Structures are given as structure tokens and as C-alpha cells.
Amino acid sequence: MDGQKNKRRISIVTGTHGDELEGQYVCYLLNRKIKEESEKLNGIVDVYPALNPMGIDTITRGIPGFDLDMNRTFPGSKDGAVTEQVAYDIVRDLLGSDLVIDIHASNIFLTEMPQARISEETANSLLSFAENLNIDLIWIHAAATVLRSTLAHSLNSQNTKTIVVEMGVGMRITKRYGEQLVEGIFNVMKQLDIWQGEAERLKKPIVCKDEVDFINAPVSGVFLPCVTHLTKVEKGQPIGDILEPLTGNILSRLYARQAGTVFTLREYPIVDEGSLIARILIEGGRNA
Amino acid sequence: MKEQILFSLKSLYRESMDIKGYIFGEGEKSVCIVGSMRGNEVQQTYICSRLIHTLKKTEERGEIGKGKSIMVIPSLNTYSINIGKRFWPTDNTDINRMFPGYGLGETTQRIAAGVFESIQGYKYGIQFASFYIPGKFLPHVKIMQTEYMDAETAKLFALPYVVIRNPRPYDTTTLNYNWQIWNTKAFSLYAKQTNAIDVSDAEYMENSVLTFLHKIGAIEGEERLFGASVVVNDSSFVSVHAKKGGFFLSELNDSGFVREGEKLAVIVDPLSGEVSEKIFAPCKGRLYYSFPSSMTHQGTLLFRIIPD
Incomplete structure (x- = not known):
């Protein structure tokens, strides 16, 4: 949608993984509001609801027919297989946006609180936008852990600012998260002068870097949590059990090693040794 | 021949997945050969099983190079082979995008870390790789264009082509790339076939590896393949x-x-x-x-x- 007066451009992309649906509701709400209040539009809003349309249509996380994670194919190749050509064209299309928001919904295994993920090297240029996105958390990743074949990395490395948002869980839509993020996107559009009005800090996100503790399954089994998502836990508090239905035994009881908030929690009960169970935002993460 | 369990993973209901290495000869870690990492790499697993069979006889004849050892790991992912799925059965991740791995991380990161620890220190690393799109390939050896690449040694496989490839962003997490970073000269071998056995192709690839092993002195006996390799860059x-x-x-x-x-x-x-x-x-x-x-x-x- 083009508000004509200002040529600043924000791109909202989602649907890279066909099982991540939270962004569908965001695109719907965004489009609806822009149509209803089109007089406030003062720039370009490009909405890409389905980078992997066949995946969404067929409940397939990867690219159907190739069993391939699209977000490991960027920047693609003009001359490669069809998946690489698509990745190449997506990048070409998005380059030049003033800001790209790449919305993900974790996967079917984990529930996430609304958060932005940005790398250390892009933090300076992205933080001011991420802070206005009305999210709960900004997680800054160390350079060494950045995956270089993602859309966000491809765009950021070609000077198109891109923020990855993760929220909710795969195969579901969490209405309140969608509504929360849309409010944040309009806020950032104001910041970019694409939407009329003054940007404001709606929700103060916690900014964290290394203040995250990962809890992985020490054994394979059936995981049953004894906390809910976003619970504040004390050091030593049980997080859940890994059970063995065949014997009726508890194979492992998992505890919080640090006090903090469970911002990622295992949703899918079957776990392999190593499966991620929870991430805890350790108390003391600084406020933005 | 010594059989060694390099990494073991317990499952809820399936038998444990034991990643096995087969070691021939004793002494300097000369060559490590890795077969399938994906569940559809049937031909790659088959070629390694043939190599194990052949090297066992070679060892019995006393023809493993003196002071050299060779390890063959036919599969890193029998759980996926067992159900005919290319990537990891539960979360669909690719072991060959997890190197050098992380022992305290997620499942496939742990597999990569566990195996990588055992396969470091070899002078040469050979991986039977496959491309993600299905199709038939001209058998070739592929090396990545890094400061470590060695096209002259790649010619010792006596395959028609040595293909040089410019690394892509995801290549930094492959076995080949990480082997090179850890000072192992790494070569990816592409057979004609992936998800089905082609016996003559398997024989050809086996002979290529045996020729290489012979030329670097890891085995004695006769060379199997003859002919010069042409070095080409895949950008052409x-x-x-x-x-x-x-x-x-x-x-x-x-x-x-x-x-x-x-x-x-x-x-x-x-x-x-x-x-x-x-x-x-x-x-x-x-x-x-x-x-x-x-x-x-x-x-x-x-x-x-x-x-x-």
C-alpha cells in the first residue's frame, strides 16, 4: 500500500515456515487498519504474508517437495534450483526497505513470548526500532551464533535493516500477541513517518544479551511441565519432569538453575536427549 | 578391524542409535571416511559398507599402510535411514548444518559434536555427500574455495572432475568446512545416485577411494582407477x-x-x-x-x- 506522499518503506514479511501462523493474523490486522484509516498512511507498507505459500497451504514447515528450510537458503541464487531463485528474488524485492520486520512463530515445539532477535553487529541500528515494537523482550545475539543463511542476515548484511520477531507457537494463533505486535508495528511506522502520529514507548521491553539460561532434556521421554509459560521461577524451582510411560518412572526432574522468567517453554511433549525444554531470562536483564 | 561406538543416543521407544566407526590399521590418523548424514543417502551408506568389507580383507592381507589408520563411519543418522526421512526424525534439522556441534545443545548439535570429537586429527577427511534436490550427478569430488583447499590432492581420487565451489553462507556449518578449519584436508565425494543403490556407480566410487588411499600410502596393493581429473569451478x-x-x-x-x-x-x-x-x-x-x-x-x- 502506498500513501504517495512519503516514499519511506516498511516491509512486513512472514510465512517463511509453513507451520508458523502467528504472522497471518498480524498481516490481517495490519491490512484492515490501513484500509480503514488510509488517510493516515504517509509512505509505503509492503505486506508479504506468505514467503512460502505452498508450505502454509499444505501444513509444511519447509518448502514442499524439497523438505528444505527456506530460512537457510538466503541470499539464494539467480541461477540455482527453484528454491534458490525464489530466495534470491525475495531478497531483491525487500532490499531498499527502510525497515523489514520478519515475523516468526517459533515452531510446533516451543512457545515464545513476543520478542525481537537482533545480532550484536546490528544492535546499534536496530535497537531504536525494536524498542518501539511493543514487545516484551529484545534478545541480542553474539555474532558467533548468527546463522548466515537467514533472510534477516542477508538483508542486514546488504544494509537493509531487518528485525526478526518471534512470538507464540507453531500451528496456532495467539490473538493477544498479534494485537500487541500490530500496535507496535504502527508505532514504528510513526517513528518512520509512514503513519501519522507520534511514536511512543508502549511497552518497555527487557533487553538481554547473555542473561539467558538454556534447559535441554538430559534424556529422551515425555516432558510434562509444572510451570506455565512466562512464570517467574526461583532458583532450584522444578520446571517439569521427563517421564517414561512404559515403566511409570520419572527419568529426570528439571530445575531452574537461576531465578528468572520462563520466556520459552516446551509445548510438544515428546523430547529427545538434547531437545530444548525452556529458556529462562535470568533476573537482572536490564530494562530498555 | 576394530568397531567403536563414537556416539550413542537413547530414544523413548526405539533401540539406541549407536554411531559406529570401523578402524583399520594402527598409528597416525590418516584418513576418515564419513557416509550418510541424511536418511535418504542410501547409496552413500552402501558405498561405505562396501569399503568396510574391502578394507577388512585388505587388513587381513596385511596391506594397510604401516603406521597408518583409517576410519570409516557408514552412517551418522540411522534413525532417519530407518524411516526413510532425509532430516532428523523429530525436529527435521540437518546434522550437516550443525558442525562443529555443541555437546550441551540440541539433539543434532550433540550428534555433530560427539562425532566431530572422534574424527578430528585425521590428515584427510572424505565425506560422501548429496545435494538437496533429487537428481543424477556426474560422479565428482568437490572442494570448497577456502585458503585450505588442495585441488592437487583432490585429483588423487582419479574422478573425471574436481569441482571447486565458492562457499555459501550455510557452508560454514558443514562437516567439510569445519574439517578444514581443524586442519583436516576435506573432500566431498558425490556419487551418481542418492536414494537408491546403483551397484556399478558404487563400485566406481569405492575404487576411487581405494585409489586415493593407495596414492597417499594408506593401503598397499593395486590402483583401481586411472585417468586425469580436470579441475573446474562450478560458477562456470x-x-x-x-x-x-x-x-x-x-x-x-x-x-x-x-x-x-x-x-x-x-x-x-x-x-x-x-x-x-x-x-x-x-x-x-x-x-x-x-x-x-x-x-x-x-x-x-x-x-x-x-x-x-
């Missing part, structure tokens, strides 16, 4: 894509060579039966890749040619 390859989707009917000749203007295939509209596209070779050369399926999407890569 010519790709042919489908402009239309539909039935794909290949008209390739059996020689493996194409002439400029030669008809390679037709695409037929699946509803009307009309020929919607005729596909001709854009140049003269050796066929490097051909699409195997009976149906194609628009834009699909159908052929790659190494131009003369």
Missing part, C-alpha cells in the same frame, strides 16, 4: 531451467555428453497433452546434473552442463 557451469511446469520427458542420450542445440527434453502440458516447451542444450559439454522426476515445476533446475 551452465544451468537449464524449466520455463513451464508439466510432465517432464527426458530425451537424453546415454553418452553423458551433449552437443549445442541437441534436444534434451520436452515438457508436456499435463491437462491438454500439448508440448509446451522443448528444451535444447545451450552449449556443448559434459552433463553434470539431470533432473530425475516425471513432473516439473516452472523454474526447476533440469540440467547443469560443464561446458567444453
Whole structure:
């Protein structure tokens, strides 16, 4: 949608993984509001609801027919297989946006609180936008852990600012998260002068870097949590059990090693040794 | 021959997945050969099983190079092979995007870390790799264009081509790349086939590895393959894509060579039966890749040619 007066451009992309649906509701709400209040539009809003349309249509996380994670194919190749050509064209299309928001919904295994993920090297240029996105958390990743074949990395490395948002869980839509993020996107559009009005800090996100503790399954089994998502836990508090239905035994009881908030929690009960169970935002993460 | 469990993973209901290495000879860690990492790499696993069988006899004849040891790991992912799924059975991750791995991380990171610890320190590393799109390849050895690459040594496999590839962003997490970073000269071998056994192709690839082992002194005995390799960069390859989707009917000749203007295939509209596209070779050369399926999407890569 083009508000004509200002040529600043924000791109909202989602649907890279066909099982991540939270962004569908965001695109719907965004489009609806822009149509209803089109007089406030003062720039370009490009909405890409389905980078992997066949995946969404067929409940397939990867690219159907190739069993391939699209977000490991960027920047693609003009001359490669069809998946690489698509990745190449997506990048070409998005380059030049003033800001790209790449919305993900974790996967079917984990529930996430609304958060932005940005790398250390892009933090300076992205933080001011991420802070206005009305999210709960900004997680800054160390350079060494950045995956270089993602859309966000491809765009950021070609000077198109891109923020990855993760929220909710795969195969579901969490209405309140969608509504929360849309409010944040309009806020950032104001910041970019694409939407009329003054940007404001709606929700103060916690900014964290290394203040995250990962809890992985020490054994394979059936995981049953004894906390809910976003619970504040004390050091030593049980997080859940890994059970063995065949014997009726508890194979492992998992505890919080640090006090903090469970911002990622295992949703899918079957776990392999190593499966991620929870991430805890350790108390003391600084406020933005 | 010594059998060693390099990494073991327990499952809720399945038998444990034991990743096994088969070690021949004693002494300097000379060559490590890795087979399948994906569940559809049947040919790659088969070639390694043949190598294990052959090297066992070689060892019994006392023909493993003195003071040298060879390890073959036929599969890193029997759980996926067992159910015919390319990537990890539960979360669909790719072990060959997890190197060097992380022992306290997620499942496939742990597998990569566990195995990588055992396969470090070898002078040469050979991996039977496969491409993510299905198709038939001209057998070749591939090396990545890094400061560590060694095309001259790659020629010792006596395969027709040594293909040099510019690393892509995801390559930094592959076994080949990480082997090189940890000072192992790494070579990826691509067989003609992936998800089914082709016995003559397997024999050819086995002979290629045995030739290499012979030339570097890891085994004694006779060389199996002869002939010089040509070093080519894959950026020079010519790709042919489908402009239309539909039935794909290949008209390739059996020689493996194409002439400029030669008809390679037709695409037929699946509803009307009309020929919607005729596909001709854009140049003269050796066929490097051909699409195997009976149906194609628009834009699909159908052929790659190494131009003369």
C-alpha cells in the first residue's frame, strides 16, 4: 500500500515456515487498519504474508517437495534450483526497505513470548526500532551464533535493516500477541513517518544479551511441565519432569538453575536427549 | 578391524542409535571416511559398507599402510535411514548444518559434536555427500574455495572432475568446512545416485577411494582407477531451467555428453497433452546434473552442463 506522499518503506514479511501462523493474523490486522484509516498512511507498507505459500497451504514447515528450510537458503541464487531463485528474488524485492520486520512463530515445539532477535553487529541500528515494537523482550545475539543463511542476515548484511520477531507457537494463533505486535508495528511506522502520529514507548521491553539460561532434556521421554509459560521461577524451582510411560518412572526432574522468567517453554511433549525444554531470562536483564 | 561406538543416543521407544566407526590399521590418523548424514543417502551408506568389507580383507592381507589408520563411519543418522526421512526424525534439522556441534545443545548439535570429537586429527577427511534436490550427478569430488583447499590432492581420487565451489553462507556449518578449519584436508565425494543403490556407480566410487588411499600410502596393493581429473569451478557451469511446469520427458542420450542445440527434453502440458516447451542444450559439454522426476515445476533446475 502506498500513501504517495512519503516514499519511506516498511516491509512486513512472514510465512517463511509453513507451520508458523502467528504472522497471518498480524498481516490481517495490519491490512484492515490501513484500509480503514488510509488517510493516515504517509509512505509505503509492503505486506508479504506468505514467503512460502505452498508450505502454509499444505501444513509444511519447509518448502514442499524439497523438505528444505527456506530460512537457510538466503541470499539464494539467480541461477540455482527453484528454491534458490525464489530466495534470491525475495531478497531483491525487500532490499531498499527502510525497515523489514520478519515475523516468526517459533515452531510446533516451543512457545515464545513476543520478542525481537537482533545480532550484536546490528544492535546499534536496530535497537531504536525494536524498542518501539511493543514487545516484551529484545534478545541480542553474539555474532558467533548468527546463522548466515537467514533472510534477516542477508538483508542486514546488504544494509537493509531487518528485525526478526518471534512470538507464540507453531500451528496456532495467539490473538493477544498479534494485537500487541500490530500496535507496535504502527508505532514504528510513526517513528518512520509512514503513519501519522507520534511514536511512543508502549511497552518497555527487557533487553538481554547473555542473561539467558538454556534447559535441554538430559534424556529422551515425555516432558510434562509444572510451570506455565512466562512464570517467574526461583532458583532450584522444578520446571517439569521427563517421564517414561512404559515403566511409570520419572527419568529426570528439571530445575531452574537461576531465578528468572520462563520466556520459552516446551509445548510438544515428546523430547529427545538434547531437545530444548525452556529458556529462562535470568533476573537482572536490564530494562530498555 | 576394530568397531567403536563414537556416539550413542537413547530414544523413548526405539533401540539406541549407536554411531559406529570401523578402524583399520594402527598409528597416525590418516584418513576418515564419513557416509550418510541424511536418511535418504542410501547409496552413500552402501558405498561405505562396501569399503568396510574391502578394507577388512585388505587388513587381513596385511596391506594397510604401516603406521597408518583409517576410519570409516557408514552412517551418522540411522534413525532417519530407518524411516526413510532425509532430516532428523523429530525436529527435521540437518546434522550437516550443525558442525562443529555443541555437546550441551540440541539433539543434532550433540550428534555433530560427539562425532566431530572422534574424527578430528585425521590428515584427510572424505565425506560422501548429496545435494538437496533429487537428481543424477556426474560422479565428482568437490572442494570448497577456502585458503585450505588442495585441488592437487583432490585429483588423487582419479574422478573425471574436481569441482571447486565458492562457499555459501550455510557452508560454514558443514562437516567439510569445519574439517578444514581443524586442519583436516576435506573432500566431498558425490556419487551418481542418492536414494537408491546403483551397484556399478558404487563400485566406481569405492575404487576411487581405494585409489586415493593407495596414492597417499594408506593401503598397499593395486590402483583401481586411472585417468586425469580436470579441475573446474562450478560458477562456470551452465544451468537449464524449466520455463513451464508439466510432465517432464527426458530425451537424453546415454553418452553423458551433449552437443549445442541437441534436444534434451520436452515438457508436456499435463491437462491438454500439448508440448509446451522443448528444451535444447545451450552449449556443448559434459552433463553434470539431470533432473530425475516425471513432473516439473516452472523454474526447476533440469540440467547443469560443464561446458567444453
